[in-house]
Amino acid sequence: MSVEHSILAVLSSRPCSGYDIKAEFEHKGASLYWGLSFGSIYPHLKKLEQKGLIQTVNEEQGGRHKKIYDLTGEGWIELQDWIKSLTPSRVIRDELMVKMTAWEAALPNERILFIDHLKQRKKETEEMLNYFIEWPNNAHSFISEFGDLAINYGQKILKAELEWIEETIEHINQPAQPPTQDPFGMYPKIKDRRDKALKEIRVKE
């Protein structure tokens, strides 16, 4: 299970409180590659401490109470073992692409509407990319050689995505085209199924 491992990974750069870890997942290096909510972080910290992989190195009880955790020797070993171990394949979950594959079956006459989705995606992607570009310039955080390579990855992928968005907006602004591939004449069949199903609602009403 890699959630606890990713907490160990954050802790490797410096001792942190639960709140700090959340911040790292939100605003720093980890942000692009992982995310966790408070409701998940605090119980995991407790578990990791019970397992002896992390320990409380500083606890302020009076006033604002705050607990700083750091890796134990066992924690460092566990982190090293995890880092060396085989990485499971990425899981890609991209709702926009799922919508895209069903768009023409469901909304064949509203293709122009999809451009709104693309523009929203473009905005988000640009923000992420800016963040990546600014990061090495902000001089706030420690960036290792490998951290730098991970930044390059993000930049490269996001730039490719922006290119695709531009091309695709342009494409959709052109007149509609017949399906690229439709060996069994599915397109008219889908239209029939949809129209028939929608008509049944009207009959009921």
Added chain:
Amino acid sequence: MSVEHSILAVLSSRPCSGYDIKAEFEHKGASLYWGLSFGSIYPHLKKLEQKGLIQTVNEEQGGRHKKIYDLTGEGWIELQDWIKSLTPSRVIRDELMVKMTAWEAALPNERILFIDHLKQRKKETEEMLNYFIEWPNNAHSFISEFGDLAINYGQKILKAELEWIEETIEHINQPAQPPTQDPFGMYPKIKDRRDKALKEIRVKE
């Protein structure tokens, strides 16, 4: 919740059984952008039927029992509404990148080992890319204009990733470099923390 919506999206192309839906999520268009297990699909189909968004259009009870579902009029409307609605931001979860950001803190003297991870990733990425390239040539499935654009997206991103992998393998084969950015002298501090923590284990033993 978009899991049920992605099932509706699969059903929009043709009526399917639970097993077919699983196959779509594994081998077809949806595969790159979503995934679900049987344990999740069947209960969701039941729920969707109770909600009146899908219905059983064919049930073979004798012999091999099989239930084919199709969208109802309400299901089509629900799918249309979802497709038009704002899409939440992508969640990227990339374990390899998390490992990368912690690599030098945990394993500063084993940078060459990371090349194994990159080669594994390269293999996986190439397989996915081939799948994407072959897909429009297999003449098996219906590919709409938008479906084709979604395929372009996958190809573009995966090609950019392969380029990055090549560059990065080459970079790591060069001699190690000092941290790109280390305004507070973190690098030596991390080393001290790690060494101290690891020494404590040895004391105990």
Added chain:
DNA sequence: TGCGACATGTAAAAAGTTACATGATTAG
């Protein structure tokens, strides 16, 4: 004095995976 950021934590609900149970059909 009131707001926003800092800070920890729990409980309930939601979501999904794994493992299991069951059985039919088909290709070699």
Added chain:
DNA sequence: CTAATCATGTAACTTTTTACATGTCGCA
């Protein structure tokens, strides 16, 4: 005849999110 694939479904478990409860600190 046997292995792979087709096919549905449940139960236990794991995981994560959301919402809530609580309280401090610094600043305008």
